[in-house]
Amino acid sequence: MDAIAAAHVITRSGVVLSPGWVGFEDGRIREVAEGSPPAELETHRGGPHSVLMPGxxxxxxxxxxxxxxxxxxxxxxxxxxxxxxxxxxxxxxxxxxxxxxxxxxxxxxxxxxxxxxxxxxxxxxxxxxxxxxxxxxxxxxxxxxxxxxxxxxxxxxxxxxxxxxxxxxxxxxxxxxxxxxxxxxxxxxxxxxxxxxxxxxxxxxxxxxxxxxxxxxxxxxxxxxxxxxxxxxxxxxxxxxxxxxxxxxxxxxxxxxxxxxxxxxxxxxxxxxxxxxxxxxxxxxxxxxxxxxxxxxxxxxxxxxxxxxxxxxxxxxxxxxxxxxxxxxxxxxxxxxxxxxxxxxxxxxxxxxxxxxxxxLGLGEEIGTLEPGKAADCTLIEADRVRHGPWHDPESVVVWTATPDDVALVTIDGQVRYRRGDRP
Ligand SMILES: [Zn+2]
Structure with a gap:
């Protein structure tokens, strides 16, 4: 996988791209942008109520x-x-x-x-x-x-x-x-x-x-x-x-x-x-x-x-x-x-x-926000249940109504380490 696209991307608290995507290469974030990723990238596409955020x-x-x-x-x-x-x-x-x-x-x-x-x-x-x-x-x-x-x-x-x-x-x-x-x-x-x-x-x-x-x-x-x-x-x-x-x-x-x-x-x-x-x-x-x-x-x-x-x-x-x-x-x-x-x-x-x-943890240069050059550590949330709506603000949804059960995908250094449904 080269990219994750979501209805909303919180790159850091207070900054939201809707829709947006994050592209990565060799474990590092290469690009963070509004809109849709180029077709040639192998992309995981979140649903209409998805939020991608820093891990x-x-x-x-x-x-x-x-x-x-x-x-x-x-x-x-x-x-x-x-x-x-x-x-x-x-x-x-x-x-x-x-x-x-x-x-x-x-x-x-x-x-x-x-x-x-x-x-x-x-x-x-x-x-x-x-x-x-x-x-x-x-x-x-x-x-x-x-x-x-x-x-x-x-x-x-x-x-x-x-x-x-x-x-x-x-x-x-x-x-x-x-x-x-x-x-x-x-x-x-x-x-x-x-x-x-x-x-x-x-x-x-x-x-x-x-x-x-x-x-x-x-x-x-x-x-x-x-x-x-x-x-x-x-x-x-x-x-x-x-x-x-x-x-x-x-x-x-x-x-x-x-x-x-x-x-x-x-x-x-x-x-x-x-x-x-x-x-x-x-x-x-x-x-x-x-x-x-x-x-x-x-x-x-x-x-x-x-x-x-x-x-x-x-x-x-x-x-x-x-x-x-x-x-x-x-x-x-x-x-x-x-x-x-x-x-x-x-x-x-x-x-x-x-x-x-x-x-x-002394890792502020490495992780904590989604920006080019940092590690591709991302958490994708699918907030598509009745209890999440109606939607106003993605950060509100994540903080006030999301639970671990809404985590759909987790990447660390660009590698998928968790996918909902693959229960350990
Ligand atoms: Zn303790």
């Missing part, structure tokens, strides 16, 4: 947790992670093929949901194998913890040996590091991993200010995380007295090479720190609400000039890897909180789910 970019997920959907749906954050997720992951480690199957399920779900690039975080490599198998693009963030160890130096030596093997294990797949969060990764460990990332010019992605318990622990030494840490006699390893964001800033960890995931519990000063350090934020509204942690102050972050992308997190927290739900959840929550619509438009949501994600 969605999921800025935060854990592919290998695909087998943990519904394992702890009704637990609040600290119980969910300590009593639900951790034991399930430990059990998964003992089961052959558990993470492999989960990662493959996640990769297929992402692709069938119009996602072409994903930021995948985990401490094992099954997600990368799954992405390679289905042809999904991504950046892998190798998770680092340390809170269950008793000594920072010892843990760093042991995890360092594993990180030294990543280059060989990943065989050229792009990767960075993920010190898991300021409470699961003690500050000395966090700081060393950040230094390592900078020495190697790799990106960092970490959960930040996700929960009230994390905030209470790091700012005041109170709450359920503080209790667990005190019981383990590990409190001395943490910097208590600053917000999670300020604590990372104090150790020079924040920078434009960072994706801070969640940022629900951030103060005005924290938002200023995130903005001045150039951190990109991965907003995961469905996960935050499902875990009853609240709503991130995204409008304030955008006002401060922070680049905000959208992510799902894993199916263990969000239930699905559906980026259409995330776009809607973002708009609904921000509109509800601020009682303001002006800045919270479908166009904004689509921008965050495409160009914003590409920027956060």
């Amino acid at each position: 969605l970019v999921n800025a935060h997920a854990h592919l290998a947790l695909g087998g943990l959907r519904h394992v702890a749906d009704d637990l609040s954050f600290v119980d969910w992670i300590l009593s639900g997720l951790m034991p399930a992951i430990e059990a998964g480690v003992r089961r052959d093929g558990f993470f492999e199957a989960g990662a493959l399920a996640s990769a297929n779900e992402l692709l069938a949901g119009g996602v072409t690039t994903v930021a995948d975080s985990f401490f094992r490599l099954e997600g990368v194998a799954a992405m390679r198998k289905v042809g999904l693009k991504g950046v892998f963030f190798r998770e680092v913890f340390g809170s269950a160890a008793t000594d920072d130096r010892e843990y760093l030596e042991s995890v360092g040996r594993d990180l030294d093997l990543l280059d060989e294990g990943l065989g050229g797949f792009p990767y960075g590091y993920s010190p898991h969060s300021p409470w699961t990764c003690p500050p000395a460990v966090f700081e060393e991993i950040a230094k390592r990332a900078r020495r190697e010019e790799r990106r960092l992605s970490f959960h930040l200010a996700e929960s009230g318990a994390e905030h209470a622990f790091l700012t005041r030494g109170h709450g359920p995380i503080a209790e667990v840490t005190r019981e383990r006699d590990q409190l001395h390893r943490y910097d208590i007295g600053a917000t999670p964001t300020a604590a990372l800033n104090d150790r020079d960890i924040l920078g434009p090479d960072c994706i801070a995931v969640h940022c629900v519990q951030v103060t005005e000063e924290d938002i200023e720190l995130l903005a001045s350090s150039g951190v990109a934020v991965a907003h995961c509204p469905v996960s935050n609400m499902k875990l009853a942690e609240g709503i991130a102050p995204v409008a304030e972050m955008l006002d401060a000039g922070i680049e905000v992308a959208l992510g799902t997190d894993s199916v263990a927290s969000a239930g699905t890897l559906d980026m259409f739900s995330e776009m809607r959840a973002f708009l609904l929550t921000q509109r509800a909180v601020h009682r303001d619509i002006d800045r919270m438009t479908a166009s904004r949501a689509l921008d965050m789910a495409t160009r914003g994600g590409a920027f956060a």
